[in-house]
Amino acid sequence: MTDDTPETPTALLDRARQHATNVAAEHFPELPVETIDWEISHRAQRQAGVTKYDPATEEITIALTWTAYEQHGWEQFSSTVRHELIHAWQYHEFGDADHGSTFTRWTDYLDTSQHCERFTTPKWWLVCEDCGGRIARYRRSKTVHNPEKYSCSQCGGAIRVEEANCH
Secondary structure, rough: OOOOOOOOOOHHHHHHHHHHHHHHHHHHOOHHHHHHHEEOOOOOOOOOOOEEOOOOOEEEEEEHHHHHHHHHHHHHHHHHHHHHHHHHHHHHHHHOOOOOHHHHHHHHOOOOOOOOOOOOOOEEEEEEEOOOOOOEEOOOOOHHHHHHHHOOOOOOOOOEEEHHHHH
């Protein structure tokens, strides 16, 4: 670990804020990055970060997931900051954000990706009996409780639930 590797949630937010400021200055000079609110999530299990937007106030908040940072380290996690910064810019410019063509044109440019690597182990897998498709589940959803009431979205086959430790 180097001296600039964040070791606390507060230090991570400071580092992320500074990184976002540097990236925005070069690529999104019209984005008022100093007005973005930053927070840490200790609960998220599927997303390393999320950008929230309140259209009434035009307030943008970027939440970063501490567990994802601990798993990946700053070098990889800084990509998440850049990913969320693209969304912040989209909200600022268009009032909406997605992973469409506007987003995609920035991913290579900012050395980030459309999706993050899994950083927690799912508790269950929904497995299609016909095509073998697998979908991770982190919480006890309706489908996990009653798989017989649902079918595969790809092929329509029956679904079974596997505990994650079965593999």
